[in-house]
Amino acid sequence: MRDTTLETQLRLLILQTESWKKLHDFITYALDKSKPIISAEQEHQFTEIRSILLQEIGHAFKELDLVAELSGKAMNVLQRASSVRGVRELSGEETRRLESDWNAVFTRVGVVQGQLKARRRELLRRSALRQIFLRIFGRKATVR
Amino acid sequence: METRLLILNFDPVFQDRALAMFDAMRKVETRIVRTLAEAVYILMREDFDLFIVEGDAAVAIEQTIHTRQHFPSLKIICLPQDAVNETLVNQASEQNILLITTDCSDRRLRRRLRAAVCAFDRTAGPAAEGIDPCHSLVGNLNEFPAAEVLQMSCLSQRSGRFTFKSGRGNSEIYLHHGLVRHAVYGPVEGEPAIAEVFRWRQGRFYFEEGIISQVQTVTRPWAHLLIDNLQKLDETLQLVSVAGQR
Numbered sequence: 001m002r003d004t005t006l007e008t009q010l011r012l013l014i015l016q017t018e019s020w021k022k023l024h025d026f027i028t029y030a031l032d033k034s035k036p037i038i039s040a041e042q043e044h045q046f047t048e049i050r051s052i053l054l055q056e057i058g059h060a061f062k063e064l065d066l067v068a069e070l071s072g073k074a075m076n077v078l079q080r081a082s083s084v085r086g087v088r089e090l091s092g093e094e095t096r097r098l099e100s101d102w103n104a105v106f107t108r109v110g111v112v113q114g115q116l117k118a119r120r121r122e123l124l125r126r127s128a129l130r131q132i133f134l135r136i137f138g139r140k141a142t143v144r
Numbered sequence: 145m146e147t148r149l150l151i152l153n154f155d156p157v158f159q160d161r162a163l164a165m166f167d168a169m170r171k172v173e174t175r176i177v178r179t180l181a182e183a184v185y186i187l188m189r190e191d192f193d194l195f196i197v198e199g200d201a202a203v204a205i206e207q208t209i210h211t212r213q214h215f216p217s218l219k220i221i222c223l224p225q226d227a228v229n230e231t232l233v234n235q236a237s238e239q240n241i242l243l244i245t246t247d248c249s250d251r252r253l254r255r256r257l258r259a260a261v262c263a264f265d266r267t268a269g270p271a272a273e274g275i276d277p278c279h280s281l282v283g284n285l286n287e288f289p290a291a292e293v294l295q296m297s298c299l300s301q302r303s304g305r306f307t308f309k310s311g312r313g314n315s316e317i318y319l320h321h322g323l324v325r326h327a328v329y330g331p332v333e334g335e336p337a338i339a340e341v342f343r344w345r346q347g348r349f350y351f352e353e354g355i356i357s358q359v360q361t362v363t364r365p366w367a368h369l370l371i372d373n374l375q376k377l378d379e380t381l382q383l384v385s386v387a388g389q390r
Contacts, residue, residue: 007167008160015156015176052178056157 006120012060013113019056020106022049023081027102030087031095038084046084054078070108073101146173147261150192152183152207154199162198162223162246165254172261180207184214185384188343191311194264198223198246205232205241212239214380215343216336217312217329221260281351285310290341291370293349298322298366305355310347315340318357324366326357334361335369342373343380 026046029035057074061067080098081087090098149172156163156176166174175192177183187195195211197204201224208222221242224232228243236243244256283293290308294317297306301322308315315329315337329337362369 002168002170004164004168008164011160011163011167011174011176012157059157 003120003123006116006123009064010113010116010120012063013109013116016056016060016109017106017113019049019053020102020109023053023077024102024106026084027081027087027098030084033088038088043084046081050078050081064112066108066112070105073104076101077105146171147194147264148192149174149194149196149261150183150186151176152178152180152195152197152199154178159198159225161250162196162253162257165250165257166196166261168254169258169261180210181383184211184380187211187215187218188345188380188384192218194219194221194261196221196223199225201226201228201232205236205243208241209235209239212241214376214383215340217332217340219264279350280304280353281349283349285344285347285349288349290344290349291374293351294319294324294366295370297351298324302351302353303356304351304353305357307350307352308341308344308347309349310344312340312344312347317341318355320356322366324362324369326359326361328361335364338362338369339373339376342377 023046026042026049029042030038053074057071057078058067061070061074077098080090080094080101087095087098149166151163151166151174153159153163153176156178163174163176166172175186177186183195186192195208195215195218197208197211197220199207204222204224205228208220211218211220219242220240221244222236223244223246225246227247228245233243242260244253244260246253248256281293281297285308294306297304297319299322303320303322304318306317306319308317313330315327317324317338318326324338327334327337327341329340332340
């Protein structure tokens with residue numbers, strides 16, 4: 001049996017992780033001075049990802065009960081990283097803060113995702129055991 | 145074995161009615177993407193059993209039709225979120241796209257989605273191995289793409305049967321004196337089956353000399369087929385280049 005709330009939370013986390021990864025790809029690109037060209041298309045894609053994150057972090061963090069912990073850090077990242085060009089022009093200190101905040105958000109999201117996956121696995125295993133009991137005794141059995 | 149669904153949804157966090165239902169299904173693995181370019185990019189590299197597009201009716205149907213041009217044999221389901229007019233229904237039907245309207249109760253929608261996923265008959269499996277002495281040519285598609293192998297065989301006026309085996313299933317292409325006479329991939333026959341094989345980048349192929357097909361489903365010369373399919377492949381690659389650059 002699948003827990004629908006758990007599945008929804010996992011879906012939200014996977015989507016969040018994907019978006020934060022994509023944002024990081026752009027930040028890494030922007031900070032790599034050996035790649036001089038920043039195209040309009042890249043800026044467009046970067047704005048798209050920012051827009052998605054800005055819309056979704058409130059809802060996603062609320063669903064996952066992470067608002068107090070991550071909301072501030074996530075907003076710091078999104079405000080500092082206003083564009084690919086903007087990231088390239090950040091000072092050394094600001095870059096460090098940006099990376100540190102991104103890392104804090106990404107790490108926490110990753111940890112929660114792992115915990116939820118473990119919980120799902122546990123639930124699935126428990127259901128399988130219940131099925132075995134049902135087959136053996138031919139009636140409903142509760143396994144705690 | 146789990147059924148793998150690739151779901152294209154522009155706003156998967158706030159428009160997640162169907163997504164929640166897919167989540168609750170057993171033996172179903174989902175992957176969600178937000179743009180068509182991303183979807184095509186993933187479809188080129190990974191095997192998915194079903195491709196599902198969810199969104200505004202006109203946009204969703206247009207995206208499914210667009211995808212059909214690039215993946216002729218892919219199972220596609222469209223979940224329009226608003227009313228669909230008859231023209232769009234006809235267009236979807238012509239392109240072999242299953243339309244499931246979502247303007248119904250949760251219970252009914254859940255039942256429809258479950259039926260659609262269950263109706264999918266998984267035919268693809270891992271590529272079978274084994275070389276038979278009657279195979280006069282054997283190779284890997286990641287080293288020699290289908291286009292190259294077929295081009296070589298057609299130029300040398302071969303007659304026989306090519307069998308292509310990949311994770312997506314098996315396909316057979318019959319040559320007769322250097323002309324493609326018949327192609328089959330599951331229920332798909334003729335040129336769409338050739339178009340499908342052109343996109344395979346993993347798997348194996350075998351050629352058996354002298355096996356001739358009585359059925360003829362392909363009439364155009366090889367050169368035309370090659371140019372058309374390479375052009376389509378270029379268009380697909382162009383579409384995914386934005387997603388791939390990232």
